[in-house]
Amino acid sequence: MPIGPEEAHPAGPAATAVRLSKVSKSYGAGSTRVQALRSVDFELRAGELAALTGPSGSGKSTLLNLCGLIDSPDSGEREIAGVAVAGRTETMLTRLRREKIGFVFQGFNLVPVMTVFDNVEYPLLLLGVPAPERDVRVRGMLARVGLGGFDRRVPDALSGGQRQRVAIARALVKSPALVIADEPTGNLDSATAAQIVDLLRELAHERGAAVVVATHDERMTGRCDRVLRLVDGALQ
Amino acid sequence: MKWLLFAWKNVLRNRRRALMAQSIIAVGTAAVLVGGGYALYSYSALRELAAHENGHVIVAERDYFGGDEDVPMQHGLPGATALSRSLRALPGVRGVLPRIQFSGLISNGDKSAVFVGTGVLPDAEFRLRGYQLNFIAGEAFASGTSVPEIALGGDLARQMKAKPGSSLTLLATTTEGSLNAVDVVVRGVVSVGVPEIDKRLVLADVAAVQKLLLTDKVSTLSIYLDKTPATDAVAAQIRAEHPELAVRTWLDLAVFYQAVRALYNRIFGMLGIIMLVIVLFALANTLGMAVAERTREIGTLRAIGTLPREIVRNFVLEGVVIGGSGAIAGMLIAAAVTVFLSFAGVQMPAPPGRSAGYPLLVQFSAGLYAATGAAIVAASALAAYWASAKAARRPIVEALAHV
Numbered sequence: 001m002p003i004g005p006e007e008a009h010p011a012g013p014a015a016t017a018v019r020l021s022k023v024s025k026s027y028g029a030g031s032t033r034v035q036a037l038r039s040v041d042f043e044l045r046a047g048e049l050a051a052l053t054g055p056s057g058s059g060k061s062t063l064l065n066l067c068g069l070i071d072s073p074d075s076g077e078r079e080i081a082g083v084a085v086a087g088r089t090e091t092m093l094t095r096l097r098r099e100k101i102g103f104v105f106q107g108f109n110l111v112p113v114m115t116v117f118d119n120v121e122y123p124l125l126l127l128g129v130p131a132p133e134r135d136v137r138v139r140g141m142l143a144r145v146g147l148g149g150f151d152r153r154v155p156d157a158l159s160g161g162q163r164q165r166v167a168i169a170r171a172l173v174k175s176p177a178l179v180i181a182d183e184p185t186g187n188l189d190s191a192t193a194a195q196i197v198d199l200l201r202e203l204a205h206e207r208g209a210a211v212v213v214a215t216h217d218e219r220m221t222g223r224c225d226r227v228l229r230l231v232d233g234a235l236q
Numbered sequence: 237m238k239w240l241l242f243a244w245k246n247v248l249r250n251r252r253r254a255l256m257a258q259s260i261i262a263v264g265t266a267a268v269l270v271g272g273g274y275a276l277y278s279y280s281a282l283r284e285l286a287a288h289e290n291g292h293v294i295v296a297e298r299d300y301f302g303g304d305e306d307v308p309m310q311h312g313l314p315g316a317t318a319l320s321r322s323l324r325a326l327p328g329v330r331g332v333l334p335r336i337q338f339s340g341l342i343s344n345g346d347k348s349a350v351f352v353g354t355g356v357l358p359d360a361e362f363r364l365r366g367y368q369l370n371f372i373a374g375e376a377f378a379s380g381t382s383v384p385e386i387a388l389g390g391d392l393a394r395q396m397k398a399k400p401g402s403s404l405t406l407l408a409t410t411t412e413g414s415l416n417a418v419d420v421v422v423r424g425v426v427s428v429g430v431p432e433i434d435k436r437l438v439l440a441d442v443a444a445v446q447k448l449l450l451t452d453k454v455s456t457l458s459i460y461l462d463k464t465p466a467t468d469a470v471a472a473q474i475r476a477e478h479p480e481l482a483v484r485t486w487l488d489l490a491v492f493y494q495a496v497r498a499l500y501n502r503i504f505g506m507l508g509i510i511m512l513v514i515v516l517f518a519l520a521n522t523l524g525m526a527v528a529e530r531t532r533e534i535g536t537l538r539a540i541g542t543l544p545r546e547i548v549r550n551f552v553l554e555g556v557v558i559g560g561s562g563a564i565a566g567m568l569i570a571a572a573v574t575v576f577l578s579f580a581g582v583q584m585p586a587p588p589g590r591s592a593g594y595p596l597l598v599q600f601s602a603g604l605y606a607a608t609g610a611a612i613v614a615a616s617a618l619a620a621y622w623a624s625a626k627a628a629r630r631p632i633v634e635a636l637a638h639v
Contacts, residue, residue, distance in 0.1 A: 068539065071631075091543060094538070094542070097540065098540070105536065105636075113245040113249055114245070122537075125238060126540075126541050170540070
């Protein structure tokens with residue numbers, strides 16, 4: 001089902017989806033202190049698909065967590081879809097995530113007792129979208145990710161690739177400004193992984209959502225609009 | 237509704253664990269309802285017993301209930317016939333019975349014993365409280381016979397070697413302080429189910445007793461009502477219309493009823509509290525395991541925008557589903573036990589100080605069921621809150637990394 005312009009993110013394709021300015025983050029204290037990110041400046045525009053690469057321990061997950069507002073930096077400024085994050089309470093950050101950020105996890109992280117439909121519907125329930133509109137949007141999204149007719153199945157009855165499609169549908173159904181995807185192809189075979197990245201790119205372009213994908217897979221990076229490389233907590 | 241559906245699905249994730257918690261709650265709920273229903277039945281039975289023994293409202297001369305008498309009937313009630321007629325005219329009054337409390341010696345010619353007697357109007361007395369007087373032998377006596385007739389307590393009849401038709405003599409102190417005697421015929425032998433009373437009990441015609449005591453007064457007028465709940469209203473009306481009288485309700489004189497009620501309230505109240513604590517711990521344990529197993533899921537839901545209080549709400553709904561379904565099962569069990577006992581005819585042994593047992597019955601009370609159900613659901617919600625509140629506020633990154 002084609003995505004209508006009214007479902008695209010209101011910020012528009014050229015707006016800044018996420019901006020990080022001189023963001024630093026460390027863990028531990030004293031002799032065990034580890035500097036995960038060092039004064040990172042990073043900006044992603046609506047509709048862009050960016051691959052975040054780097055060796056293990058380079059700070060990819062930390063950067064994703066900070067972009068996704070599920071962790072806080074030691075210093076620096078963050079902005080999501082033009083909204084400054086500094087000084088906001090945990091409740092306000094949760095509401096910001098609810099409205100503007102979607103997540104795709106390596107392990108899919110679908111709720112097993114919910115059907116495919118319920119999983120995709122969940123973010124719209126949180127947003128208080130009326131039932132008839134939810135129904136249209138969820139079915140449209142499922143059709144778009146190739147899972148039309150799968151709505152009554154539970155995640156355990158799906159393949160890995162299908163589950164990740166459900167997760168992508170859940171992340172994008174609310175038309176977020178930003179989608180955080182942490183190793184979304186890590187549990188998939190090469191062909192399926194390629195399909196998933198292609199799907200993410202298409203949806204990012206269609207919906208005007210910025211997508212940042214952390215990946216170790218060099219074959220995936222070629223399918224992304226931009227490649228960001230993190231080494232020892234600094235972007236190169 | 238959608239959230240309730242999710243809660244139900246989550247409850248079914250681990251059916252055995254949920255079933256165990258539901259079973260504990262069901263058994264506890266049934267125990268509280270059956271125990272509480274038994275207490276309510278006991279209260280009801282004792283209330284009616286007390287009300288029928290003394291009357292719903294008891295009227296006497298002002299100093300009767302508090303003062304000691306130097307001579308019999310010193311605080312007796314004069315003009316009982318006219319007063320009785322005016323009280324009988326009050327709305328909701330079924331009957332007014334005059335009574336005289338007296339005591340003395342009873343003799344068969346060879347042997348004497350102390351008796352504690354009540355002068356009554358036999359026809360009305362046996363009609364209004366007949367079921368409380370179990371006639372072991374003979375029958376109810378009549379008034380106005382040439383030789384006064386009496387009914388004796390079973391143990392006293394045995395002491396006096398008396399049976400229906402036997403002649404005995406009652407001796408008592410008159411209102412003037414002298415001794416008087418009257419020959420009587422035993423018409424019936426009764427038991428009130430309390431050996432201490434059956435050993436001393438004499439029931440005689442009020443007119444014969446007045447003749448024995450040389451008085452035209454009565455001790456009390458016992459007012460019987462159509463409905464026990466009207467007691468306070470009628471008592472208040474009598475107090476207002478007859479300020480010169482002492483007015484007591486059945487509850488004021490029902491010492492045994494009040495003692496049993498106080499005891500049962502404590503016993504079954506404690507049972508209820510224990511039950512709630514068990515529900516609290518059973519559910520906290522069940523949901524605590526569920527929360528631990530779903531830490532990563534909680535992290536995911538938090539990441540995609542679920543507030544901690546919404547996470548807690550979901551677990552509270554799960555608790556309510558488990559607690560509510562367990563409570564409903566418990567109510568069904570209790571209702572089945574209630575129906576079974578009403579047909580089974582199970583007898584309880586005689587309580588201390590009594591000579592007869594009583595039927596084991598459980599009273600159904602919609603109020604008790606509703607209150608118990610509400611308490612179980614509230615305890616379940618509290619347990620769920622207790623189990624999930626901390627996990628819902630755990631850092632998201634930490635929750636997502638949970639294995």
